[in-house]
Amino acid sequence: MAAPFRCIYRPLWRVITGSGRLTVGMRNISFTENHFSATNHKTASVGSPWTLHGAVCLQRLPVISQDRNPIEEEFSGLMQQMELERSLLSDHELRLLEDAARMSRKQEEDYDSDEEEDYGDKEIVTAQDLEDAWEQKLKQFHPAQRSNGDKLDVSSSERCLADSLVLLIKQDVGSQKVWLLPQVQWKAGETLRQTAERALAHLPADVKATFLGNAPCGFYKYKYPKDIQKEGSVGAKVFFFKAVMCSPNHLPLEKNSFAWVKKDELKDFLTPEYLKQVNRFIMSL
Amino acid sequence: MNMAGIVCRTLSRVVSSQTSCCSSVVSVRHSHWFTSILSPKTSVPLRAEPKKKKKVDPRREQMMKERLKKKLKKLERVPPELIPIEDFITTAKCFDETRVREVPKLSFEETERRALLLKHWSRYKFSQHQAEMAEIKEALEAQRQALEELKIESEDLYKAAIGPDTDLFPFQHQGPCYTPPIPNYEAPDGKYNDITRVYTQ
Numbered sequence: 001m002a003a004p005f006r007c008i009y010r011p012l013w014r015v016i017t018g019s020g021r022l023t024v025g026m027r028n029i030s031f032t033e034n035h036f037s038a039t040n041h042k043t044a045s046v047g048s049p050w051t052l053h054g055a056v057c058l059q060r061l062p063v064i065s066q067d068r069n070p071i072e073e074e075f076s077g078l079m080q081q082m083e084l085e086r087s088l089l090s091d092h093e094l095r096l097l098e099d100a101a102r103m104s105r106k107q108e109e110d111y112d113s114d115e116e117e118d119y120g121d122k123e124i125v126t127a128q129d130l131e132d133a134w135e136q137k138l139k140q141f142h143p144a145q146r147s148n149g150d151k152l153d154v155s156s157s158e159r160c161l162a163d164s165l166v167l168l169i170k171q172d173v174g175s176q177k178v179w180l181l182p183q184v185q186w187k188a189g190e191t192l193r194q195t196a197e198r199a200l201a202h203l204p205a206d207v208k209a210t211f212l213g214n215a216p217c218g219f220y221k222y223k224y225p226k227d228i229q230k231e232g233s234v235g236a237k238v239f240f241f242k243a244v245m246c247s248p249n250h251l252p253l254e255k256n257s258f259a260w261v262k263k264d265e266l267k268d269f270l271t272p273e274y275l276k277q278v279n280r281f282i283m284s285l
Numbered sequence: 286m287n288m289a290g291i292v293c294r295t296l297s298r299v300v301s302s303q304t305s306c307c308s309s310v311v312s313v314r315h316s317h318w319f320t321s322i323l324s325p326k327t328s329v330p331l332r333a334e335p336k337k338k339k340k341v342d343p344r345r346e347q348m349m350k351e352r353l354k355k356k357l358k359k360l361e362r363v364p365p366e367l368i369p370i371e372d373f374i375t376t377a378k379c380f381d382e383t384r385v386r387e388v389p390k391l392s393f394e395e396t397e398r399r400a401l402l403l404k405h406w407s408r409y410k411f412s413q414h415q416a417e418m419a420e421i422k423e424a425l426e427a428q429r430q431a432l433e434e435l436k437i438e439s440e441d442l443y444k445a446a447i448g449p450d451t452d453l454f455p456f457q458h459q460g461p462c463y464t465p466p467i468p469n470y471e472a473p474d475g476k477y478n479d480i481t482r483v484y485t486q
Contacts, residue, residue, distance in 0.1 A: 048438055062461045075406045078399060088384040143464040161465055191445040192435070213453060215446045217424065219431040237438065239431060244458065280427035283420050 049234035050221065054195025055183035057217065057282065058209055060245045060260065063161040064146055095127040154259045157248065165260040166282055168269055169203070174228055179259070179269040181278065183238050192216060196241035205258075209243040217242045218281040220274055240281065368484040 068076065089097075152159050159165060169182045184199040186192060193214050200209060216239035223235035259269060263284040267275055378384070391399075436443040 050438065052438065052442075061458065063465050065461045065463055071405060071409050074402060078402055082399075085386070085388050087386060088379060088381075089386055094384065144467045146464055162461070192442055193446070210453070210456065211450075214448055214450045215428060216431040216435065218427040219434050221434070237434065239435060246458075277427070281424045283424060285417060285420065 050237045051233045052186035052192070053183045053236055053238040054186055054192045054199055055181045055238050055240045056196040056200045057181050057240050057242050058167040058200065058207065058245060059242065060157050060165045062164055063248075066162040092127060099126040099128065153255055154261065155255045157260050159260055160262055163262045164284070165262060166266070168259045168261055170257040174225065178271065180274060181240060192239050193241055196243070200243065208246040210246055212242045212244060216240055218277055220277040222273070240278070242281070365486040368486065371482070
């Protein structure tokens with residue numbers, strides 16, 4: 001009785017107290033840019049002392065599978081052993097056994113070739129021969145190297161292929177050069193996601209990235225030092241957006257200003273406060 | 286039949302008296318009303334009988350058609366045979382006795398090692414799962430706080446942020462393989478014979 005009543009109750013409450021927000025919410029799906037820019041000028045951070053920035057957390061997802069831990073190696077070995085013990089003989093194995101039996105019969109002294117009905121003068125292809133042929137064919141294929149070793153620099157995106165890497169940039173913040181995720185100040189008339197896309201476009205490398213949704217994944221706010229505090233801006237709020245790199249990018253980037261970094265290496269580049277916030281949404285899965 | 290013959294003869298005599306040319310006699314002979322005397326006398330009078338059958342036959346044919354239709358309907362009412370799921374049928378190959386593998390007997394140490402390894406593995410997997418869940422929870426919490434902050438900042442930006450992203454799906458990404466992809470690699474053509482069984486209902 002209570003549950004259905006609650007369902008009907010909630011929208012009414014919203015209509016009463018939300019000043020018509022319910023109807024605006026329903027129109028949200030067909031929210032176009034024109035509509036947004038018309039209304040934005042009225043409500044854009046009026047009286048808010050924080051300047052907004054949009055930043056992009058560009059990730060290169062892993063290209064190869066990770067190496068196994070010792071426990072994982074042991075366990076996979078055990079699983080293979082157990083599966084082998086519980087299985088039946090396959091066609092190929094039966095053939096191997098038959099061939100072995102036939103060979104041993106041939107080597108006996110009282111071997112009578114007339115007993116072998118089927119083959120006659122045909123060439124007998126044993127299962128072992130087939131296996132050898134298959135191995136030869138496999139050796140002809142040369143796969144690419146799994147690990148590139150330590151030859152590659154921090155600025156190359158081909159670095160650790162088994163981990164997901166995040167792009168960092170060295171930018172001027174105030175008077176200092178600081179490593180951070182690529183960010184750009186928000187302009188009036190655009191959504192924060194568009195700001196993040198602009199931040200991505202400002203990079204010299206031409207990367208194709210898919211943004212994962214309209215919502216930011218994290219934020220970081222910092223106050224300007226007192227001498228820089230302009231009228232009306234106490235500090236800045238940065239909203240991060242996650243993006244996944246589609247195609248591998250081979251263009252070399254400047255060593256000193258760009259870095260592709262794993263999650264554990266982030267602490268060598270970022271300031272502690274920034275790192276604390278960024279670590280929350282960057283996953284090492 | 287004698288009457289018919291007499292009729293023919295009188296008619297032919299009448300016609301021949303009127304016109305004395307051979308062609309008229311011949312034309313009379315070839316017309317369908319006057320059969321030759323020598324032919325069997327069966328054609329003209331018997332044509333009167335089939336008129337009775339016209340009522341009976343269509344009815345009979347209709348009855349036949351109805352019976353056939355009823356039989357067809359009875360047959361169609363049978364539910365269609367279910368398509369067998371090939372995954373659920375163990376093939377006869379599995380019951381072949383010649384295929385049984387000889388299993389070596391395991392020593393006590395080996396069984397102990399296996400039991401301990403399985404327990405170690407379950408502990409490892411549990412801790413891994415806990416770590417994953419904690420990471421995901423943390424990321425969701427960070428996102429929630431970010432949206433809260435954004436709401437405080439500006440309502441419009443918040444609404445734009447919580448709106449659905451139409452360009453995202455369908456999302457495709459090449460997952461990790463064992464070796465990285467070779468640049469400019471031409472894969473050889475894979476020829477195969479497709480022997481899957483296709484069932485129709």
